[in-house]
Amino acid sequence: METFLIRALQLILSLSILVVLHEFGHFFFARLFGVRVDKFYMFFNPNFSLVRAKKINGKWEIKFLAKNVPANERPRKDADGDVMLDAKGKPMLEPIPVNELPDGDWRKYPETTEWGIGWLPLGGYCKIAGMIDESMDKAQMALPPQDWEYRARPVWQRLPIIIGGVLVNFILAMVIYSAVLFTWGEEYLPFSEAKYGLHFSKTLNNYGLKNGDNIISVNGEPVEKRSDFIEKILIEGKQNVLVNRNGATLDVKLPADLSQHILAAEELDLVSVRHPFVIAEVTAASPAEEAKLQAGDSIVSINGASAFLFQDIAEKLLTFKNQKINVGYYRNNQLDSTFVTVNENAKIGVSFYPATQYFKTKKTEYGFFASIPAGINMGWETLTGYTKQLKLIFSKEGAKQLGGFGSIGKMFPKTWDWQIFWSMTALLSVILAFMNFLPIPALDGGHVVFLLYEMITRRKPSEQFMEYAQTAGFFILMGLLIFANGNDIFKAIFK
Numbered sequence: 001m002e003t004f005l006i007r008a009l010q011l012i013l014s015l016s017i018l019v020v021l022h023e024f025g026h027f028f029f030a031r032l033f034g035v036r037v038d039k040f041y042m043f044f045n046p047n048f049s050l051v052r053a054k055k056i057n058g059k060w061e062i063k064f065l066a067k068n069v070p071a072n073e074r075p076r077k078d079a080d081g082d083v084m085l086d087a088k089g090k091p092m093l094e095p096i097p098v099n100e101l102p103d104g105d106w107r108k109y110p111e112t113t114e115w116g117i118g119w120l121p122l123g124g125y126c127k128i129a130g131m132i133d134e135s136m137d138k139a140q141m142a143l144p145p146q147d148w149e150y151r152a153r154p155v156w157q158r159l160p161i162i163i164g165g166v167l168v169n170f171i172l173a174m175v176i177y178s179a180v181l182f183t184w185g186e187e188y189l190p191f192s193e194a195k196y197g198l199h200f201s202k203t204l205n206n207y208g209l210k211n212g213d214n215i216i217s218v219n220g221e222p223v224e225k226r227s228d229f230i231e232k233i234l235i236e237g238k239q240n241v242l243v244n245r246n247g248a249t250l251d252v253k254l255p256a257d258l259s260q261h262i263l264a265a266e267e268l269d270l271v272s273v274r275h276p277f278v279i280a281e282v283t284a285a286s287p288a289e290e291a292k293l294q295a296g297d298s299i300v301s302i303n304g305a306s307a308f309l310f311q312d313i314a315e316k317l318l319t320f321k322n323q324k325i326n327v328g329y330y331r332n333n334q335l336d337s338t339f340v341t342v343n344e345n346a347k348i349g350v351s352f353y354p355a356t357q358y359f360k361t362k363k364t365e366y367g368f369f370a371s372i373p374a375g376i377n378m379g380w381e382t383l384t385g386y387t388k389q390l391k392l393i394f395s396k397e398g399a400k401q402l403g404g405f406g407s408i409g410k411m412f413p414k415t416w417d418w419q420i421f422w423s424m425t426a427l428l429s430v431i432l433a434f435m436n437f438l439p440i441p442a443l444d445g446g447h448v449v450f451l452l453y454e455m456i457t458r459r460k461p462s463e464q465f466m467e468y469a470q471t472a473g474f475f476i477l478m479g480l481l482i483f484a485n486g487n488d489i490f491k492a493i494f495k
Contacts, residue, residue: 003457004412005044006414006416007413007414010413010416010421010424011410011412012121013426013448014421014425014428015121015123016042016124016286017042017425018425018428018429018432019124019167019432020124021041021119021168021172022165022168022432022436023124023125023126023416025164025165025166025169026126026128026161026164026165027113028168028433029160029161029164030126030161032160033153033157033441034147034148035128035129035130035148035150035153035157036110036128036129036130037113037126037127037128038110038114038127038128038129039113039114039125039126039127039483040113040114040115040116040125040126040127041115041116041117041118041124041126041172042116042117042118042124043118043119043120043122043123043124044118044123044124045068045116045118045119045120046119046120047067047068048065048066048067048119049063049066049068049116049117049118049328050065050117050118050119050121051063051064051116051117052066052069052114052115052116052278053114053115053116054109054112054113054114054115055112056109057109059080068108068481069106070107072091072095072096072107072110072140073095073096073140074093074094074096075091075093075094076091076092076093080140086467091435091472093441094143095144096144098110105277110129115413128150128161129146129148129149129150129236130145130148130149130151131149131151132151132463132466132467132470141463145434151240153387155455157449158451159448159451162448162451163437163448165443165444166433166437166444168225168431168435168438169430169432169436170383170429170433172275172464173426173427174379174380174423174431175375176373176375176423176425176429177376177378177379177382177423178371178375178376179371179375179422180419180426181366181371181374181375181378182353182367182368182375182376183419185364185365185366186363186374187356187361187362187364188226188227188361188362188363188411189226189273189355189356189359189361189362190224190362191214191215191226191229191359192214193224193359194273194274194355194363195358195359196212196274196275196309197211197212197214197274198214198271198273198274199210199211199214199271199272199273199309199311200269200270201262201270201271202265202267203258203262204254204270204271207252207254207255207258207261208241208252208254209241209243209251209252210245211274211312212242212274213243213245214243214245215229215241215242215243216242216243216244216249217241217242218232218233218238218240218241218418219239219240219443220240220242224362224482226271226273229271230270230271233254234259234262234270235259235385235388235389237256239253239254239256239258240252240254241254244296255415259285260300268439272311272355273355273359273486274278274310274311274312274355275310275353275354275357275358276298276308276309277299277309277313277352277353278296278297278299278353278432279293279296279297279298279299279351279352280295280350280352280353281295281350281351282294282295282349282350283349283350283351286348286349286350287340287341288340288341288346288349288350289349291338291339291340292338293340293342293348294331296331297329297330298329298330298331299313299327299329300330300335301326301329301337302317302325302326302327302328303325303326304328308354317346317347317348320342321340321342321343321344321345321346322341322342322343322344323341324341324342325339325340325341325342326338326339327348329338358414377429379426382430383430383434386434387434390448411424422469426481440477441469441472441473441474441476442470443473443477446469450466450469
């Protein structure tokens, strides 16, 4: 439960930062060009808001746990006082004149933005006056365009307003990457330092890579870190791997459809550095504590069979769930053993030191000015890498791996780590920028397509067409959202 809460808090904080700054990008350009912004909200606010604030006559008014301000509209009536109906038989609406609203009504002051925090932490929004989107004011849109509305502005002003959010997210990613490099530098464990070789997933084992092999090159290109190896074989589809196996150099040819086999097996840890199993911490009230194991103990055997590498021991424990085993270990250079019960999760209740504890890492430090171009470069590399990965989605196995908020949450560490948190936030910022730029109605990219059409043809798409497109795009997005989160729920229940 504690792990779930930590990950949930990291996810909410990260998405809150990204969504608020994304919407601020729209807000900034809207105000720059004199377009009104009716509302700016962090989180969604169905029916009521946690906090609402608005500047009225130079003074701020703030309300807590207050019902939302109703839409500024009323049924339109004819000269006889009868409600007018549209072609579908629905009442026609019109804005309520400002001078008819009471002084305390926030709708009386449309020239200032309503700021707020909603109660549903799934995003946020920036409601721009005169814009056909999911939050449009239909009564106002039925009137001729006003000078302070989005729709009244020329294309060269509307385009920056639309792409402002994507632009801010991408710039934000580069800023975060630069800050991370400046603060922590870039560190990784080169394959050449892996004294005991590498450990591969079962699928990679099945196609010729053996535990203990060390990677030399892929398709003739030297590879020294895990991320590069995975990108080359999984994303770029390269097949020829040169390995060092027990001092001999061997060629291993992977199948062309390796990525589909990996996706079908749902393997996440494709390759890791093999390292000794030395206990870092013993969990309270765990089988390990009952067995008197201590931090610093180095496990070297299971039921008398030699096993001192973490990956080998973890695989052996899988065969002894809910059983008592004999564990041999070194403590202060003295060999000893004890009996310990393996739980239903194949764990004994200890944490272990990572591979970086035993092998020399390669670390690059960055000064302030050097971190800026390095961060920009990392942002571009992240974007291009993510773009390449999209091809994996357009397959039967890839579609099954689509995940929602649960999958994103699991990308964060189990314990709070600011370096990982900011690195993950930068990655999500790149993803948010890219996804929003897809040419789907209801996304920023969809609006860009319509603006480009207008620039080329010199004609605006009709407002009715835009409304239909917006509705279609909304249903497409909701379908994807339900599918992705449905995958998470299915996996949680049945896998």
